[in-house]
Amino acid sequence: MVRRLVTSYVALVALALIAFTIPVAITLVQQLGDQQQARVERDARGLAALVGAPEVSVAAVRRLAAEIEAESGGRVSAVGRDGAPIGGLPRPGGASALSALAGEEVVERGDRPELGEDGIAITVPARDDAGRVVGVVRVVESDAEREEQLASIWTLRGAIAAVVILLGGIVGVRLARRLTRPLRDLREVAARVGAGDFSARAGETGPPEVVQLATTLNDTTRRLDELLGLQRTFVADASHQLRTPLAAIRLWVDSAAETVEDLDTREDLDRATEEIDRMARLIDAMLLLARAEDSPARAVPVDLDALVHERRPGWDERAQSTHARVVTELDPGLVVRGRAASLEQVLDNLVDNALGVGAREVAVRACAEAGRVVVTVADDGPGLRPADRERAFDRFWRGPGADERPGSGLGLAIVRRLVEQEGGEVTLEASPTGGLLVRMTLPADRAATPAGVR
DSSP states (O other): OHHHHHHHHHHHHHHHHHHHHHHHHHHHHHHHHHHHHHHHHHHHHHHHHHHHSTTOOHHHHHHHHHHHHHHHSOEEEEEETTSOBSTTOOOOOSHHHHHHHTTOOEEEEEEETTTTEEEEEEEEEEEOTTSOEEEEEEEEEESHHHHHHHHHHHHHHHHHHHHHHHHHHHHHHHHHHHHHHHHHHHHHHHHHHHTTOTTOOOOOOSSHHHHHHHHHHHHHHHHHHHHHHHHHHHHHHHHHHHHHHHHHHHHHHHHHHHHOOOHHHHHHHHHHHHHHHHHHHHHHHHHHHHHHTSOOOOOEEEEHHHHHHHHHHHHHHHHHHTTOEEEEEEOTTOEEEEOHHHHHHHHHHHHHHHHHTTOSEEEEEEEEETTEEEEEEEEOSOOOOHHHHHHTTSTTOOOTTGGGSOOOSOHHHHHHHHHHHTTOEEEEEEOTTSSEEEEEEEEBOTTTSOTTOO
16 A cells, blocks of 8 residues: 555646746747747848948958857858859859749758758848848758757756755655554454454554544454453353363262162263263363464463473373373474463373273374464374364364263364464374374464574
C-alpha cells in the first residue's frame, strides 16, 4: 500500500510538472524565435539603411556586414537595383530578392543552403532618401545559438524536475508511512490475535475510518477472549468438579468388591473400576487440554539440555516399571524460544505415550537445523499405518488395539496444540526401528544458541 501511495504522489507531481512545463515550453520557443527574428531584422534594416544612404562608403558597408557576421555567425549579401554587388558582398538571389526589389520584406525559416543547416533568412529592400528601392540586403542567421539556449534551459528544467520528483517521492514515502501506520498496527494486532494472543489491542488513532475499524477489532477480540475464557473455565471447573464424585464412586466400588464373593459380580465391579479409572484419565486430559488452549505466555529462552536432564529421572522411573529404557542424545548448546512448562509437558506426554504402547526403547534426540531446533521422540513399538498417522492428532482418536491400553485419545492433540503455540510444527513418521517417530521443529533462540551449532 505504501508503494501505491508513493507512486500516486510521484505521478501527481509529474503530471503537475508536465501541465506547467508544456505551456511554458511553447511560450519559450516562441519568445526565442521572436527575439532571433527581431535581431536579424534589425541587422538587415540597419545594413539596408546604410546601403540606401547617399554617397555610401563601400568600406562602411563591408565593416558593418563583417560585424553582423561575426556577431551572429551568419551570412550577409547585398545587391544593387542594377544587379551589381555592393561592397564586394555576395549577391542574393531567388524569389526573395525579386520580392525585396518590389518593396517587400521576406522572412524565411528552414534549411539554408548557404549555411548548410537550419536558420532564418530576412531579405529587405534598401531605399534612398526618396523612398526608391536602390538595392536588396539579405541577412541569414543559424538556429544553432537558439537551439543551444533551448537545450541549456531544458537541461536546467529537467534537473529541477528530477529534484522535485525526488523530493516528492521522499515526502510521499513519509506521508504514506504516516498514513498507513495505523493499518500496520491493525495488521500486527490481527496477527497476534490470530496466533492466540487475545490480550492484544489496537490503538484507536488515525483517520475516522481506521479508528472505527480498530474499535471493531478490539471489541471483537474482547468478546472472543471472554467467550474462550468462559469455555476454558467451564471445562476446567467441570473436570475439577467431576473428580470428587468419581473418587467417591471408586471408593464405593472398591468397598463393595471386598465384600462380594460372587465371581461374576466381582468381574463386573472390576470392569466398573477400569471404566472409572478411564473416566478419571479422560477428565485429567480434558483439564490439560483446556490449559493448553489458554493464550500463550511470553516466550523466553529455554535450555533444552537442562530441561531434558530435569525430566529424565521421571522418564527412567516410568520406563523401569515397563522394563524399558529411555535414551537421550542432544547436541550441546541448544536453546529454544518458548515456555519451559509447555515443552516439559510435550516431552512427558510423548515419552509416556511411547512407553504406553509397549515400546522397549524410547530415544529422545535434538539437533540444530536451518536456524531451528529439531526434536524427535522415536520408539520401537507397534507404530502406526500412514492413514492412521494422519488421524492421530484428532481429539479422542485412539489407534488400533487402544482399548487394551489406558489413554484418552487426547495426548497427541495436546502435543500439537502446545507445539503450535510455541511457534513450531509437529509431524509423525515411521521410526527406523519400526515404531513411531514424532518430529518437532521449534524456533531457536538465536541470541543464545552458539554460532557454531548447525
